[in-house]
Amino acid sequence: MGSSTSHLSKENVSEYQELTFLTKQEILLAYKRFMELYEDKKNPPDPRVSRVSLDKIVKLPELQSNPFRERICHVFSTSELKDGSLSFEDFLDLLSAFSDSATLEIKSHYAFRIFDFDDDGTLDRNDLEKLVNRLTGETDDTRLTKDEMGQLISNILEESDIDKDGTVNLSEFQHVISRSPDFVSSFKIVL
Amino acid sequence: MAFEPQRQGSSSNGYPGDQQSLRLRRVSTQVSNQNAPQFNWTSTPAEKDEKGSSGPRELRSIPMPMALKRAVRQVQQMQVPVVSSVDSWKRKKTRFLLKLKEDVTGFLVFFTPWRKSLQKIGGNFGGGVHSYFLFLRFLVVLNFVSFLLIAGFVLIPSIVFRSVGSGLVNSTAPENCTKYDPNPQGLVVFYTYLLDVLSGTGFMEYSYLFYGYYNNTVVEDSNFSYNIPLAYVFTAAFYFAFCLICITARMGTAARVAVATGGSTVGSYSMIVFTVWNYSCLGDGNTRLKQKNIHYRLQVDLEEERIKKQAAALTLRQKLFLYTLRVFMGVVAFGLIIGAFWCISLASNFSQQNSGKEGIQGLFFQYLPSIVITTANFVVPLLCDQIAVREQYAPSTTVIVALLRAVFLRLVSLAVLLFTLWSQITCYTNSEECKLCQYNYQKYPCWETRVGQEMYKLTLFDLLINIAVLVLVEFPRRIVVDHWSSKLAQWVGRQEFVVPSNVLGLVYGQTVVWTGALFCPLLPGINAIKFVILFYCKKVTLFYNCQPPLKTFRSTTSAFFFLVVLLFGWGLATLVMIYSLAAIHPSMACGPFRFFPSIWSIVPTSFYMLSKTSQEFLFFIGSQAFSVPLFVLSCVVMFYFIALCSVYGKNVALLRAQLKLEGRDKQFLVKQIAELSQKLQIPKHNEEIED
Numbered sequence: 001m002g003s004s005t006s007h008l009s010k011e012n013v014s015e016y017q018e019l020t021f022l023t024k025q026e027i028l029l030a031y032k033r034f035m036e037l038y039e040d041k042k043n044p045p046d047p048r049v050s051r052v053s054l055d056k057i058v059k060l061p062e063l064q065s066n067p068f069r070e071r072i073c074h075v076f077s078t079s080e081l082k083d084g085s086l087s088f089e090d091f092l093d094l095l096s097a098f099s100d101s102a103t104l105e106i107k108s109h110y111a112f113r114i115f116d117f118d119d120d121g122t123l124d125r126n127d128l129e130k131l132v133n134r135l136t137g138e139t140d141d142t143r144l145t146k147d148e149m150g151q152l153i154s155n156i157l158e159e160s161d162i163d164k165d166g167t168v169n170l171s172e173f174q175h176v177i178s179r180s181p182d183f184v185s186s187f188k189i190v191l
Numbered sequence: 192m193a194f195e196p197q198r199q200g201s202s203s204n205g206y207p208g209d210q211q212s213l214r215l216r217r218v219s220t221q222v223s224n225q226n227a228p229q230f231n232w233t234s235t236p237a238e239k240d241e242k243g244s245s246g247p248r249e250l251r252s253i254p255m256p257m258a259l260k261r262a263v264r265q266v267q268q269m270q271v272p273v274v275s276s277v278d279s280w281k282r283k284k285t286r287f288l289l290k291l292k293e294d295v296t297g298f299l300v301f302f303t304p305w306r307k308s309l310q311k312i313g314g315n316f317g318g319g320v321h322s323y324f325l326f327l328r329f330l331v332v333l334n335f336v337s338f339l340l341i342a343g344f345v346l347i348p349s350i351v352f353r354s355v356g357s358g359l360v361n362s363t364a365p366e367n368c369t370k371y372d373p374n375p376q377g378l379v380v381f382y383t384y385l386l387d388v389l390s391g392t393g394f395m396e397y398s399y400l401f402y403g404y405y406n407n408t409v410v411e412d413s414n415f416s417y418n419i420p421l422a423y424v425f426t427a428a429f430y431f432a433f434c435l436i437c438i439t440a441r442m443g444t445a446a447r448v449a450v451a452t453g454g455s456t457v458g459s460y461s462m463i464v465f466t467v468w469n470y471s472c473l474g475d476g477n478t479r480l481k482q483k484n485i486h487y488r489l490q491v492d493l494e495e496e497r498i499k500k501q502a503a504a505l506t507l508r509q510k511l512f513l514y515t516l517r518v519f520m521g522v523v524a525f526g527l528i529i530g531a532f533w534c535i536s537l538a539s540n541f542s543q544q545n546s547g548k549e550g551i552q553g554l555f556f557q558y559l560p561s562i563v564i565t566t567a568n569f570v571v572p573l574l575c576d577q578i579a580v581r582e583q584y585a586p587s588t589t590v591i592v593a594l595l596r597a598v599f600l601r602l603v604s605l606a607v608l609l610f611t612l613w614s615q616i617t618c619y620t621n622s623e624e625c626k627l628c629q630y631n632y633q634k635y636p637c638w639e640t641r642v643g644q645e646m647y648k649l650t651l652f653d654l655l656i657n658i659a660v661l662v663l664v665e666f667p668r669r670i671v672v673d674h675w676s677s678k679l680a681q682w683v684g685r686q687e688f689v690v691p692s693n694v695l696g697l698v699y700g701q702t703v704v705w706t707g708a709l710f711c712p713l714l715p716g717i718n719a720i721k722f723v724i725l726f727y728c729k730k731v732t733l734f735y736n737c738q739p740p741l742k743t744f745r746s747t748t749s750a751f752f753f754l755v756v757l758l759f760g761w762g763l764a765t766l767v768m769i770y771s772l773a774a775i776h777p778s779m780a781c782g783p784f785r786f787f788p789s790i791w792s793i794v795p796t797s798f799y800m801l802s803k804t805s806q807e808f809l810f811f812i813g814s815q816a817f818s819v820p821l822f823v824l825s826c827v828v829m830f831y832f833i834a835l836c837s838v839y840g841k842n843v844a845l846l847r848a849q850l851k852l853e854g855r856d857k858q859f860l861v862k863q864i865a866e867l868s869q870k871l872q873i874p875k876h877n878e879e880i881e882d
Contacts, residue, residue, distance in 0.1 A: 135482065163858045
């Protein structure tokens with residue numbers, strides 16, 4: 001490893017530069033923020049193994065008020081316990097997908113997985129309803145009425161479900177996303 | 192996760208992305224991660240290079256966790272030894288160039304001003320406001336570069352060669368035409384200096400700021416010659432051409448995005464729901480506001496759909512009534528606009544007649560045209576908005592119609608002002624005064640400086656009004672709304688940052704600068720400073736006084752629209768410049784062109800002083816023997832691009848239809864599999880028991 005135990009080594013940083021869309025400054029900043037969250041101050045975290053729990057990650061100011069914060073952590077987590085905890089490499093994957101230079105394909109892929117609340121690979125009516133509720137706010141006075149929700153979901157499925165199986169799969173989702181010019185600039189989190 | 196090796200034969204298809212799309216469409220209904228990306232472990236890096244994507248870039252684009260990407264890279268590296276030295280050199284070169292490009296962009300990022308501010312604005316207020324600030328930054332950079340151009344070619348040589356050099360021609364003009372004395376006589380009160388700064392008269396009139404100060408110095412040393420009048424004309428012409436190139440280049444990038452996305456329909460619910468959320472939105476308050484906006488927007492769109500269904504069911508009589516109402520309202524709006532023009536023309540004439548008055552009253556008369564234009568541009572769009580409500584168009588059409596009316600009003604009001612000015616200079620109505628010098632020498636001994644002063648006043652007044660509105664209207668409004676909880680205050684609500692009218696203000700300011708650049712060479716520099724001040728003022732008002740916008744203004748089509756409107760302003764300014772260059776006699780009392788019959792005539796004069804070969808070469812370029820083949824060649828190239836364009840369009844339509852068919856095929860096959868598995872259910876069950 002490098003000269004100091006609290007720094008990433010140069011080979012690691014250049015490897016991360018190759019495997020993600022982040023620049024060197026962004027990787028170092030991410031390491032600094034991750035270290036602030038990591039509990040064990042004495043031993044430096046192993047980038048592949050040491051994990052920060054979900055509750056700590058969602059307290060980051062960039063994620064704190066995002067209604068999708070828990071879904072984001074679940075999607076990027078590679079933990080076997082499926083508890084949404086992130087290692088440093090998961091954290092870098094997260095920032096890479098949300099960075100300025102990530103491609104449309106990566107962003108739409110991860111957006112699809114974030115919106116897929118039941119993790120079954122397609123967006124069915126329940127997923128869409130949960131998505132709309134997160135978008136409008138979960139309190140009673142900000143939800144759409146039952147009729148409006150029904151009308152909205154029928155319209156969505158009519159527009160995007162090409163093979164008419166009642167769900168939106170990844171390629172149909174990407175087809176809709178590719179027509180939006182604003183998606184790439186709004187799917188962004190910068191530390 | 193399952194990684195299935197692919198059929199090797201699929202790599203010879205024509206479409207670059209088809210391997211990726213085939214991978215994505217392969218879904219197995221039972222596996223939980225059915226949309227996990229499949230990766231072709233057996234394809235070699237050389238094969239990948241043929242498709243034009245080099246190793247490192249494709250690694251990043253794989254949506255898999257880091258550990259798997261590392262494994263992929265190790266596999267790739269193990270497969271490398273099969274390539275020849277030429278290929279490895281090529282790959283090293285591409286990798287080196289990529290790294291160089293990344294380092295350079297990382298370095299250049301430090302030179303783009305206001306990057307962090309723009310990110311924060313985009314995150315909190317959305318795409319429309321963000322595109323306004325991007326447009327403002329573009330204009331600042333454009334003005335600054337133009338100022339450097341003008342300073343380098345006109346201002347600095349003028350300063351350097353002021354005492355050196357001689358005039359080109361001695362004139363035989365009548366003595367009355369050459370009288371020009373801008374310096375004030377005797378003692379002046381000290382506050383006149385402030386008035387002079389605001390109106391460009393007095394000590395500011397005879398300075399490098401205006402056309403009248405420049406001389407027609409021509410420096411001719413043994414190995415160096417510099418012709419200032421010629422430089423002046425060519426710099427002005429090049430400045431216009433440069434601005435045109437910058438705008439069209441920027442429009443090209445915006446247009447490409449707009450065409451690629453195919454022009455999305457307005458009420459597209461899936462687009463809204465999937466793409467509306469902005470992940471860089473910070474803070475609980477902002478998030479709640481954003482959620483409220485989305486809620487409102489969805490409700491409005493659903494409501495609009497219901498109304499549309501009702502409107503489609505109108506009877507013929509109701510439709511006829513609606514159309515006559517629309518025509519009538521259109522006429523009323525047009526009448527309002529014409530009324531505004533008449534007022535501006537009146538004010539302009541009145542101002543010119545009373546321009547000799549002193550003190551505050553004189554200042555008021557000088558600023559009268561600017562005041563009338565600003566008032567008209569404020570009042571008439573408000574009234575047109577009320578008219579638009581009566582017209583009952585769909586909301587999207589209403590926005591476009593209102594914008595077009597506002598653009599028309601702004602640019603043509605400026606044109607009316609200029610026309611009034613010019614008609615007075617060239618004695619359009621009364622030709623007595625212009626017989627001697629071919630322009631009105633009594634009122635305007637140096638008419639170019641006067642025009643420059645008008646443009647300078649318009650620019651300054653625009654900035655002062657913006658600051659005044661900020662301080663006197665927007666801050667108090669926020670304080671009232673926040674601290675006074677009555678119903679009236681809640682109904683008025685916090686300020687909303689209205690993007691279209693702000694953009695029109697920018698376009699108007701830039702058009703004024705373009706019109707005045709020929710007569711006031713330092714105006715682009717002044718405008719750059721003005722726009723920088725405006726940037727910070729608008730940023731402050733955005734963050735302190737405004738709420739996030741209710742109806743989002745789509746950002747890429749809007750970027751294109753802003754540039755189109757800017758181009759209209761450019762066209763107006765070019766017309767004015769051409770007319771001034773070619774048709775009006777320059778003042779004989781001041782300026783670098785005082786001995787020429789028109790500003791443009793210096794070009795033929797200098798042309799004949801060139802060497803014989805240069806003259807012949809330039810004649811050849813202008814002759815038919817050259818221009819006709821050039822024209823034919825450019826037609827051929829244009830037709831080629833049109834054909835290419837239509838082929839790509841047909842390709843896109845074909846692929847879209849293919850996507851639909853594939854979906855139906857998949858559904859059909861799934862049904863078949865379900866039926867077959869039902870038929871085979873009993874034997875299959877037996878097989879499972881045996882396993």
